[in-house]
Amino acid sequence: ISRVEPISVLDYEPLARERMHPAAWAYLCAGAEDEVTLRENRAAFERLRLVPRVLRGVSAPDLRTTVLGTPVEAPVLVAPMGVHGLAHPEGECASARGAGEAGTLMAVSTVSSRSIEEVSACATGPLWFQLYVYRSRGLAERLVRRAERAGCRALVLTADSPRWGRKERFLRVAGSLPPGADAASIDSEVGEEDLAPAALTWEDVAWLRSVSSLPVVLKGVLHPEDAVLAVEHGAAGIVVSNHGGRQLDGAPASIEALPAVVEAVAGASGGRAEVYLDGGVRRGTDVLKALALGARAVFVGRPVLWGLAVGGAEGVRRVLGLLRGELEHAMALCGQASVGGLDPELVSRGAR
Numbered sequence: 001i002s003r004v005e006p007i008s009v010l011d012y013e014p015l016a017r018e019r020m021h022p023a024a025w026a027y028l029c030a031g032a033e034d035e036v037t038l039r040e041n042r043a044a045f046e047r048l049r050l051v052p053r054v055l056r057g058v059s060a061p062d063l064r065t066t067v068l069g070t071p072v073e074a075p076v077l078v079a080p081m082g083v084h085g086l087a088h089p090e091g092e093c094a095s096a097r098g099a100g101e102a103g104t105l106m107a108v109s110t111v112s113s114r115s116i117e118e119v120s121a122c123a124t125g126p127l128w129f130q131l132y133v134y135r136s137r138g139l140a141e142r143l144v145r146r147a148e149r150a151g152c153r154a155l156v157l158t159a160d161s162p163r164w165g166r167k168e169r170f171l172r173v174a175g176s177l178p179p180g181a182d183a184a185s186i187d188s189e190v191g192e193e194d195l196a197p198a199a200l201t202w203e204d205v206a207w208l209r210s211v212s213s214l215p216v217v218l219k220g221v222l223h224p225e226d227a228v229l230a231v232e233h234g235a236a237g238i239v240v241s242n243h244g245g246r247q248l249d250g251a252p253a254s255i256e257a258l259p260a261v262v263e264a265v266a267g268a269s270g271g272r273a274e275v276y277l278d279g280g281v282r283r284g285t286d287v288l289k290a291l292a293l294g295a296r297a298v299f300v301g302r303p304v305l306w307g308l309a310v311g312g313a314e315g316v317r318r319v320l321g322l323l324r325g326e327l328e329h330a331m332a333l334c335g336q337a338s339v340g341g342l343d344p345e346l347v348s349r350g351a352r
């Protein structure tokens with residue numbers, strides 16, 4: 001183990017690997033099938049160029065923003081991920097503290113290893129609740145009630161998972177997950193067969209809005225026409241996401257899908273939805289590219305679990321702090337004073 005403090009988010013990856021069970025590690029890393037989309041999430045960011053503006057007198061860029069009205073110190077949020085207990089015994093309790101200390105919000109997964117009530121009791125910052133709807137609608141409704149009571153401020157409905165992606169990298173090394181992978185919020189009223197994913201429709205978005213007054217964010221949208229439908233069905237936010245390359249292999253990189261979704265949402269009648277992005281965000285410059293192309297904020301997935309495995313809540317805070325620091329630095333170098341209203345011209349596809 002290096003004694004040198006990690007100086008970038010990617011430095012956490014090998015350190016986390018040393019600390020995690022090989023099956024848990026394979027599960028965390030895995031993309032679906034050949035992992036084309038997983039690689040493309042990174043490659044597509046690397047193909048984009050930032051074209052800086054100069055002599056604008058920017059010394060201290062302002063990173064603060066709001067997401068659905070909730071203030072955050074920087075537009076870098078924690079993506080919903082299942083079973084943080086695979087990375088650290090304190091699981092989501094530690095990550096929620098790390099996120100809060102970094103001044104940002106965390107989306108708690110339906111399949112968290114600590115119950116939504118426990119996470120909320122530990123949290124030092126705002127929480128959203130990510131909902132997987134299984135065959136048992138009763139379970140979904142009970143989870144929504146509990147998320148509301150626990151103080152979650154939005155419901156993130158994951159739309160890209162009518163069945164689970166085949167994570168072959170994981171299946172090759174293990175048939176099942178090691179200890180730490182229990183889904184603590186799933187109550188005992190449901191049987192195994194109730195936990196198959198439901199084949200959701202747009203009516204289910206209306207259903208979710210009818211059972212809760214919390215804003216609904218639709219996660220896993222890549223097609224601009226789906227973005228329009230999301231707005232028409234009352235989504236308050238949209239996460240442009242391919243689930244970190246874990247669902248449909250061959251789906252486009254999320255940063256490539258973003259501009260068309262942003263345009264569609266802007267053109268949708270009465271469209272006020274906020275657009276977020278996740279997938280492959282590892283550098284402050286990635287965040288800046290996404291913001292310039294119209295995202296209000298980004299979600300970060302795997303790096304949060306790397307930080308959690310290496311240093312618990314403090315590791316999560318540091319990973320988020322590194323991204324925040326890099327974003328601030330990149331904005332200064334690009335002559336950008338604040339994260340609102342960045343010009344898409346800041347990003348160029350570069351020479352082909």
Ligand code: FNR
Pocket residue numbers: 027028029041079080081082109110111130158219241242243244245246278279280281299300301302303
């Ligand atoms: C996920 N993701 C996910 N998404 C979701 O809606 N509910 C969930 O329970 C999970 N669980 C989960 C577990 C693990 C181990 C990973 C890596 C991912 C997807 C996640 O929210 C997000 O879309 C991606 O992780 C973003 O990509 P990066 O940042 O990991 O590249």
